[in-house]
Amino acid sequence: MAIKLNYKNLFDYLIDAAICQKDDLDYLKVGVNSSNFNWVIEFPQNPGKLFVKQLPHFSKLSNDVRISKEWHFYNFLQSHKDLDYVSSLIPEVLHFDDSSSIIIYKCPNNYIALQSYYKNQVTFPSALAELVGTTLAKLHSQTMSSQECYTFLTELEEGKLNYQLPYPDYLSDYLISRIEPESLNKTQALSWRFLGIFQQSEAVREVVTELVLNHRHCCLTHNNIQFHKIFVPQHWEKIVTETPDSDQSLIKLIDWEAYSWGDPACDLGKAILGYFLLWIDSMIVHPAIEIKKSIQLATIPLEVVRPSIVAMTKAYINTYPKVLEDYPEFLKRVIQFAGLGLIYQVLAGFQIQPEISLSHQELYFYIATQLLCRPEKFLSI
Secondary structure (H helix, E strand, O other), X not given: OOOOOOOOOHHHHHHHXXXXXXXXXXXXXXXXXXXXXXXXXXXXXXXXXXXXXXXXXXXXXXXXXXXXXXXXXXXXXXXXXXHHHHHHHOOEEEEEEOOOOEEEEEEOOOXXXXXXXXXXXXXXXXXXXXXXXXXXXXXXXXXXXXXXXXXXXXXXXXXXXXXXXXXXXXHHHHHHOOOOXXXXXXXXXXXXXXXXXXXXXXXXXXXXXHHHHOOOOXXXXXXXXXXXXXXXXXXXXXXXXXXXXXXXXXXXXXOOOOOEXXXXXXXXXXXXXXXXXXXXXXXXXXXXXXXXXXXXXXXXXXXXXXXXXXXXXXXHHHHOOHHHHHOOOHHHHHHHHHHHHHHHHHHHHHHHOHHHHHHHHHHHHHHHHHHHHOHHHHOOO
């Protein structure tokens, strides 16, 4: 019988799955990550953080197979040792429950989410951005010529290579076509107004449609990179200095549920979007304040995070220079995918924090429009 995890049954489930023992319950720390729909559990005597992940209870998608899809991906990497660098990016999987769509994996205790690092340190060292850029370049370049990876992904998707935004998938249809009345019940009512604003802008719709329908299919992509899904060693500076050319990734990427045989510009674009979000989310937003004034009042100005955007992009190109030969419009696409990711950020936010998304939607759309329609403004790298 399928189980829906909550605070009342979570610990019993962990004990039944032999993940922990009753004695551990007195010492463990539990946090809830609403962005990932999972629990983060720390055991003082266990050398790792546990991520207990289940499909969101409010999911309205039929035949939602993301957890199963993620599990198949982990299994695939276990049987293909030639993808050693990709495998080193993945956390250790401890448990999978297909009937209840639950997966549990472990990340080392001495790792911290990039989002938390920036929040705690309030500094943006270029070397850290370079580490992320280099990691993504190695992920893409190693899988670019992997026939095994291509075959696995296309077979899993039954040969369909149509790009879709990260879940929920149906939002892709909203962004490239007109909203049909019978489909409105699939998403939050508060997001209808934003979708209307989006579809009134013909220039934005044209760019998004072109990105979605004509994106490249050339390597393994995470497809939903965000700072809270990137984990780095707490003492990353020392490790980078001691092992500058390691053939193993120092970074761990979690939540591979949306992976695809896709466009490398999408992954890099979503990564640099994290810096744009730090800038945007530091702005003061109020109906009485004009958007341009909100931008001026940002406590983290764009000039502060821009060096990290440049450093990450340069590190990617330096590690994988051939991408510019094979993909001349790569840098332009990176900026545009950042804009597309920002639009998705608003739509996804309506499911988790609807009131905040409602108050920020015009600001987000304004910045997204600049990234999508004027990428050259951000390309002085």
